[in-house]
Amino acid sequence: xxxxxxxxxxxxxTVRAEVCVIxxxxxxxxxxxxxxxxxxxxxxxxEGPYHPLEEYSRxxxxxxxxxxxxxxxxxxxxxxxxxxxxxxxxxxxxxxxxVLTGGVCFRVPDAVHDxxxxxxxxxxxxxxxxxxxxxxxxxxxxxxxxxxxxxPASTVxxxxxxxxxxxxxKPLRRNTKGCCGCSRCNFGxxxxxxxxxxxxxxxxxxxxxxxxxxxxRVDRLRVEGGRITAVEGRLVTDPDRRSGDRFVVHADHVIVxxxxxxxxxxxxxxxxxxxxRQMGRNLTLHPAFRAMATxxxxxxxxxxALQSAYSDAFEHEKLMFVSASAPMNMLAAGLPGVGxxxxxxxxxxxxxxxxxxxxxxxxxxxxxRTLGRExxxxxxxxxxxxxxxxxxxxxxxxxxxxxxxREVLLPIFGASPIRSMDELGPVLDDLDFRRIECFSFHPLxxxxxxxxxxxxxxxHTGRVWGLDNLWLADGSVVPTSVGVxxxxxxxxxxxxxxxxxxxxxxx
Amino acid sequence: xxxxxxALVAPPKxxxxxxxxxxxxxxxAIEAFVHDGESTPxxxxxxxxxxxxxxxxxxxxxxxRIAVWFALTVLQLSPLLAIGRPxxxxxCTIQDRQRCLERLERSxxxxxxxxxxxxKAVSAFIWFEHPRSLASTGYDGLCRTGGERPDAPLAERPxxxx
Numbered sequence: 001x002x003x004x005x006x007x008x009x010x011x012x013x014t015v016r017a018e019v020c021v022i023x024x025x026x027x028x029x030x031x032x033x034x035x036x037x038x039x040x041x042x043x044x045x046x047e048g049p050y051h052p053l054e055e056y057s058r059x060x061x062x063x064x065x066x067x068x069x070x071x072x073x074x075x076x077x078x079x080x081x082x083x084x085x086x087x088x089x090x091x092x093x094x095x096x097x098x099v100l101t102g103g104v105c106f107r108v109p110d111a112v113h114d115x116x117x118x119x120x121x122x123x124x125x126x127x128x129x130x131x132x133x134x135x136x137x138x139x140x141x142x143x144x145x146x147x148x149x150x151x152p153a154s155t156v157x158x159x160x161x162x163x164x165x166x167x168x169x170k171p172l173r174r175n176t177k178g179c180c181g182c183s184r185c186n187f188g189x190x191x192x193x194x195x196x197x198x199x200x201x202x203x204x205x206x207x208x209x210x211x212x213x214x215x216x217r218v219d220r221l222r223v224e225g226g227r228i229t230a231v232e233g234r235l236v237t238d239p240d241r242r243s244g245d246r247f248v249v250h251a252d253h254v255i256v257x258x259x260x261x262x263x264x265x266x267x268x269x270x271x272x273x274x275x276x277r278q279m280g281r282n283l284t285l286h287p288a289f290r291a292m293a294t295x296x297x298x299x300x301x302x303x304x305a306l307q308s309a310y311s312d313a314f315e316h317e318k319l320m321f322v323s324a325s326a327p328m329n330m331l332a333a334g335l336p337g338v339g340x341x342x343x344x345x346x347x348x349x350x351x352x353x354x355x356x357x358x359x360x361x362x363x364x365x366x367x368x369r370t371l372g373r374e375x376x377x378x379x380x381x382x383x384x385x386x387x388x389x390x391x392x393x394x395x396x397x398x399x400x401x402x403x404x405x406r407e408v409l410l411p412i413f414g415a416s417p418i419r420s421m422d423e424l425g426p427v428l429d430d431l432d433f434r435r436i437e438c439f440s441f442h443p444l445x446x447x448x449x450x451x452x453x454x455x456x457x458x459x460h461t462g463r464v465w466g467l468d469n470l471w472l473a474d475g476s477v478v479p480t481s482v483g484v485x486x487x488x489x490x491x492x493x494x495x496x497x498x499x500x501x502x503x504x505x506x507x
Numbered sequence: 508x509x510x511x512x513x514a515l516v517a518p519p520k521x522x523x524x525x526x527x528x529x530x531x532x533x534x535x536a537i538e539a540f541v542h543d544g545e546s547t548p549x550x551x552x553x554x555x556x557x558x559x560x561x562x563x564x565x566x567x568x569x570x571x572r573i574a575v576w577f578a579l580t581v582l583q584l585s586p587l588l589a590i591g592r593p594x595x596x597x598x599c600t601i602q603d604r605q606r607c608l609e610r611l612e613r614s615x616x617x618x619x620x621x622x623x624x625x626x627k628a629v630s631a632f633i634w635f636e637h638p639r640s641l642a643s644t645g646y647d648g649l650c651r652t653g654g655e656r657p658d659a660p661l662a663e664r665p666x667x668x669x
Binding site (some may be wrong): 057058059060061062065066071072074075076085150152180181182184190191239240241298302303304305328329330332333336337338339340342343344346347348349350372374413414432434435437 | 522539540542543563566567570571601608613614620624631632634644650651652657659
C-alpha cells in the first residue's frame with residue numbers, strides 16, 4: 001500500500017480530490033474503500049503516522065503506544081460528580097483504533113436496532129435492513145469464532161467458575177486469520193493475523209485508486225455558502241509530531257471520520273453544527289473494568305487469544321463479561337504493593353488470571369474544545385451505571401472464587417486483595433467510584449444522528465444538517481450506546497453511510 | 508541523594524520532557540518500586556528506564572504531563588507528611604521511599620492515591636519491558652501455538668544487557 005508521508009514533504013501542499021475522507025480508522029477506511037469501489041476519486045487524510053506491519057510487529061507494547069496510540073494512550077475522560085476517571089484508548093495512525101483493538105466482533109443487538117428504528121423513524125436501521133451490510137463487513141475483515149482451544153488457562157478457570165454459577169461463557173468472534181495466541185492484539189498484532197483496516201480495507205481502497213496521506217493534521221473545514229470548500233491543515237513532523245507546513249485539500253465532498261473524541265472538536269473549530277447544541281454531548285464510553293485473581297497453579301494468561309470468550313447472561317443488568325488480557329507490564333502496574341511485596345507479586349504473574357466486564361452505559365459524557373488540540377472529556381456516571389458496576393464486581397469475584405481463585409484483586413486503587421466473598425461486602429459498601437480503575441475502548445455518540453437539527457448533528461445517512469457536502473462516518477454518529485464492542489457496528493454504519501452518500505452524490 | 512540518581516546516561520533519539528531534578532525523583536521512585544529487598548536493581552537499567560519513561564511521557568497529553576509533573580513534586584515533598592521524615596524523597600533511603608510510596612498508594616485522599624498510581628504505572632510499563640525484567644515475571648515469550656514472535660519480547664537489544 002502506497003502512503004504519502006506528510007513528514008517527508010516540504011513546503012505548502014495543495015491537493016484536489018472528489019471525496020476527502022478525514023481519518024483512516026474503522027469509519028474512514030471503510031468509507032474510502034466503498035467509495036473507491038464505486039468509482040469516486042478518494043483521498044484519505046490521517047493525522048497519525050503510517051507504520052507498516054513489518055515495523056509495528058517488532059515493537060514492544062509501549063513503543064507501539066508511543067507511535068500509534070493517541071497521546072501515548074494517556075487520553076482520559078475526567079470523572080465528574082464522584083465518577084471514575086476513564087482511560088480512553090484511541091488510535092492515531094493509519095488504520096486508527098482498528099490496529100489497537102482486541103479484534104472482538106459483535107453485531108448491534110436487535111433491541112438496539114429496534115430502538116434506533118423508533119428514534120430515527122427509518123426502517124433502514126433495522127436488523128433486517130442492515131443484515132447484508134454486516135455480511136459485507138464481516139467477510140472483508142474475516143470474522144471467525146475463536147476456537148475453545150485458543151483460550152488461555154486463565155480464561156478456562158474463569159469459565160469453569162461462571163459455569164458452576166449457571167452462566168456458561170460463549171466463544172467470541174474476532175477478525176483474525178491465523179491467530180497464534182500471543183495475547184497482544186491491542187498493541188498491533190505481531191503476526192499480522194488481526195485483520196485490521198490497514199491490512200484489509202485501506203489496501204483495497206488504494207488498489208481502486210484511493211490515495212492515503214499520513215501525517216496530515218486537519219485544523220478546520222472552510223465553509224462558504226452552505227458548503228465545505230476546502231480542508232485546511234498542517235503537515236506533521238516526525239518524530240516530535242509538531243505542526244509543519246500548511247496543506248489545503250479542495251474536494252467536492254468531505255467525510256469526517258476523525259473518531260468520537262475529535263470529530264466534534266474539528267466541527268466546533270470550523271464553527272459547524274453548533275445550532276443543535278448536541279455536538280460533543282451524549283458521549284457513551286462502555287466503561288470497562290478488569291479484575292485479576294491468583295490461582296495456586298500457573299494459568300499463563302498470555303498463552304492464548306487476548307479475548308476469546310464472553311457472557312451476555314447479565315445484559316438485562318447492563319453488563320457484558322468479556323475475557324481480556326494485557327502485556328505483563330500492564331498487569332504489573334495493576335498489582336498492589338511497593339518494593340518486595342510488589343516484586344513478589346510480579347513474579348507470580350503466571351498464576352494471575354484476568355477477566356473483564358463493560359457497561360451498556362447511559363449517555364453521561366461530554367467532549368469540549370480546549371485551547372489546545374486535545375479535547376477536554378468529562379464523564380459523570382449515572383446512578384444505574386454505578387449499581388451495575390457494583391453488581392459486575394460482585395459477579396466477577398464470585399466466578400473467580402467458584403473457579404478456584406485464592407484471592408481476587410479488584411480494580412480499585414489502594415484496595416487489598418479479597419480472599420472470600422465475605423470480604424467483598426465491606427469493599428462494595430465503602431466503594432468510592434473515583435478510585436476505580438476504568439478503561440474505555442468504545443466511545444460513541446458525540447455527533448449523533450437524528451431526525452432534526454435541534455436534537456442531532458447529522459441525519460440518519462450521516463449528512464450534517466445544513467451543509468450539502470459534509471458527512472460524518474465514525475462512532476460519533478451512533479445514536480445510542482450499543483452495549484457491545486463497536487468495531488463491526490462502526491464499520492457497518494460507515495458502509496451504510498457510503499452507500500447513502502454514493503446515491504446522493506450521483507443524484 | 509542515592510549514589511546512582513545523577514548517573515543518567517542519555518541514549519540518542521529520545522525526547523526529553525522532565526528536568527534533571529524531576530528525572531532524579533522519577534528514578535528514585537522506580538528504584539524504590541522495583542527494589543525487592545535482596546538484589547539491587549542494576550543502575551544502568553534504572554538510568555535507561557528513567558529516560559525511556561521520560562520519552563514516553565513526552566508523547567502523552569498535556570493534562571497527563573501536568574499530572575506527572577505535579578505527582579513528582581508531591582512525591583519529592585511527601586516524606587514529611589507520609590512517614591514523618593523531614594527530608595526530600597530523593598534523599599531518603601530505599602526503605603523510607605518504599606514506605607512513603609506505600610502510604611501514598613493507600614492514601615485516603617483520592618487525588619494522592621491516583622497520582623501515586625500514575626507514577627507506578629509509568630514505572631511498571633517501562634521497567635517490565637526490559638527483557639530481563641520481563642523474564643523475571645515468569646513470562647516465557649511463547650504463543651499458544653508455541654511459535655516464535657516477530658517482536659521477540661525477551662531478546663535484548665544493543666546496550667540493553669544491564
